[in-house]
Amino acid sequence: MMVILTILLVILVTLFIKVCYDTISCYWLNPLRIKKIMEKQGVFGPKPRFLIGNLNDISSFVSKATCEDMKTINHDIVGRLLPHFVAWSNQYGKRFIYWNGIEGRMCLTEIGLIKEFLSKCSTISGKSWQQQQGSKHFIGKGLLMTNGEDWYHQRHLVSPAFMGERLKSYGGHMVECTKEMVESLENAILESGKNEVEIGEYFTKLTADIISRTEFGTNYKKGNQIFNLLTQLQSLCAQSTRKLCLPGSRFFPSTYNREIKSLKMEVERLLMEIIQSRKDCVEMGRSNSYGNDLLGMLLDEIQKSGTLNLQLVMDECKTFFFAGHETIALLLTWTAMLLASNPIWQDKVRIEVKELFNQGVPSIDQLSKLNVLHMVINESLRLYPPATLLPRMAFQDIVLGDLYIPKGLSIWIPVLAIHHSEELWGKDANEFNPQRFASKSFMSGCFIPFAFGPRNCVGQSFAIMEAKIILTMLISKFRFNISENYKHAPITVLTIKPKYGVQICLKALDI
Numbered sequence: 001m002m003v004i005l006t007i008l009l010v011i012l013v014t015l016f017i018k019v020c021y022d023t024i025s026c027y028w029l030n031p032l033r034i035k036k037i038m039e040k041q042g043v044f045g046p047k048p049r050f051l052i053g054n055l056n057d058i059s060s061f062v063s064k065a066t067c068e069d070m071k072t073i074n075h076d077i078v079g080r081l082l083p084h085f086v087a088w089s090n091q092y093g094k095r096f097i098y099w100n101g102i103e104g105r106m107c108l109t110e111i112g113l114i115k116e117f118l119s120k121c122s123t124i125s126g127k128s129w130q131q132q133q134g135s136k137h138f139i140g141k142g143l144l145m146t147n148g149e150d151w152y153h154q155r156h157l158v159s160p161a162f163m164g165e166r167l168k169s170y171g172g173h174m175v176e177c178t179k180e181m182v183e184s185l186e187n188a189i190l191e192s193g194k195n196e197v198e199i200g201e202y203f204t205k206l207t208a209d210i211i212s213r214t215e216f217g218t219n220y221k222k223g224n225q226i227f228n229l230l231t232q233l234q235s236l237c238a239q240s241t242r243k244l245c246l247p248g249s250r251f252f253p254s255t256y257n258r259e260i261k262s263l264k265m266e267v268e269r270l271l272m273e274i275i276q277s278r279k280d281c282v283e284m285g286r287s288n289s290y291g292n293d294l295l296g297m298l299l300d301e302i303q304k305s306g307t308l309n310l311q312l313v314m315d316e317c318k319t320f321f322f323a324g325h326e327t328i329a330l331l332l333t334w335t336a337m338l339l340a341s342n343p344i345w346q347d348k349v350r351i352e353v354k355e356l357f358n359q360g361v362p363s364i365d366q367l368s369k370l371n372v373l374h375m376v377i378n379e380s381l382r383l384y385p386p387a388t389l390l391p392r393m394a395f396q397d398i399v400l401g402d403l404y405i406p407k408g409l410s411i412w413i414p415v416l417a418i419h420h421s422e423e424l425w426g427k428d429a430n431e432f433n434p435q436r437f438a439s440k441s442f443m444s445g446c447f448i449p450f451a452f453g454p455r456n457c458v459g460q461s462f463a464i465m466e467a468k469i470i471l472t473m474l475i476s477k478f479r480f481n482i483s484e485n486y487k488h489a490p491i492t493v494l495t496i497k498p499k500y501g502v503q504i505c506l507k508a509l510d511i
């Protein structure tokens, strides 16, 4: 008896010592090791506080910088949206390190190193535990948040959905949904007797409709219902991103955790209903494919590659909605703001659109000829990139040029600051000038709204096709200018948003 008790005691004490050591290592020793390695290479930064790092500094910088609206429509927004980046790069130089809780983040702005890192390290770097925790309830282990071999496998599975004929086949949904939006804009003007609308709302609904139809085809109404719940989940989860995330906190039975759990269960129940009905159709021989939409294609690919992992299918569906809906809505909203306040460029786009598509309905095969519109879209993505930062954690020690990046350190690429850099773009870096995209002479790596390398945005062509279709149809139907009610106040909540929306005044055109 005594022997058993002694063995049990030894096991318990060993376990206890291991848990203590792991905790101390994770919260103290490892950050200290990373800090020392970087300091030896001359990379310094603001002093972190125990456990919270520089989280408080960042929130106080950001809240001070965004407490007032901007006085004019001015695109010099780096100091407003990334004030901590401006302050720390002035103080510590191009490379500096700061701490998001216990996660060390090195800011990297050198284009050569960024290109090398993004093109060569896609399987040995990726999304950190903190990032995965922040988004796991609304996108789970979908492509955006996986790492290593799993990421590589999923990327190959998903990529065909965004290429060639399959990509073009989504064009019909985009045109149909945009027709509905144009009609509702016309009705809104008629019913209210006013010609002013907040265009962001319309784009948000439109892009949600499009992704819902592209993903779920005839089941798109249920898709819309799922996406409404996902939007609620996302905003609940966003509340936790600026807070310290402790291991185990998800098990606390708080109202917040309970609400998240019940929304997540409802989303997965609805998704499962759609998937099960497709599977039943194939198994009963009523259909020989899972469908022509994104979900059908995923089910086909996953079936071909072996066992059908339904959790993965659900996570990818959620990921496409999250990654491919708000980003495009924001691209369209900022582009509308830029065109509404730059009538000369608006006219240039309209002339090009009229020459190509006289009736105002675009043909998918001709979209690549919309050069002026493409320049405007690029300039909008440069000035207001929906994703302001690109985060990647090193999963093993990496040598990058003269830099040694230890395992566990995150590299943060400040896309917004790179896009606005006078050093890279010239004195007019903060001005709207689509002409700069007329030649391909700008250095690759300076323009990275969709990231770069093997882990770039898989939906990039989808996004550009959708943006071109929607803007073509909008600009053929209406002339628009910025309303005097518009207040320029960009803010970042994961992505760059206009704080009060974008109010424009529409005037219908005769086609």
Ligand code: HEM
Residues within 6 Å of the ligand: 143, 144, 145, 155, 319, 320, 321, 323, 324, 325, 327, 328, 331, 385, 386, 387, 390, 391, 448, 449, 450, 451, 454, 455, 456, 457, 458, 459, 460, 462, 463
């Ligand atoms: C203007 C629109 C868009 C912008 C600016 C954009 C931007 C980006 C960026 C910067 C990344 C890299 C994120 C990172 O690794 O941290 C990314 C990844 C991704 N995007 Fe997009 N995106 C857009 C539209 C879309 C659309 C329409 C879809 C799909 C329907 C999509 C699906 C994805 C997915 C699945 C990934 C993860 C790729 C991977 O890790 O291999 N995106 N996007």
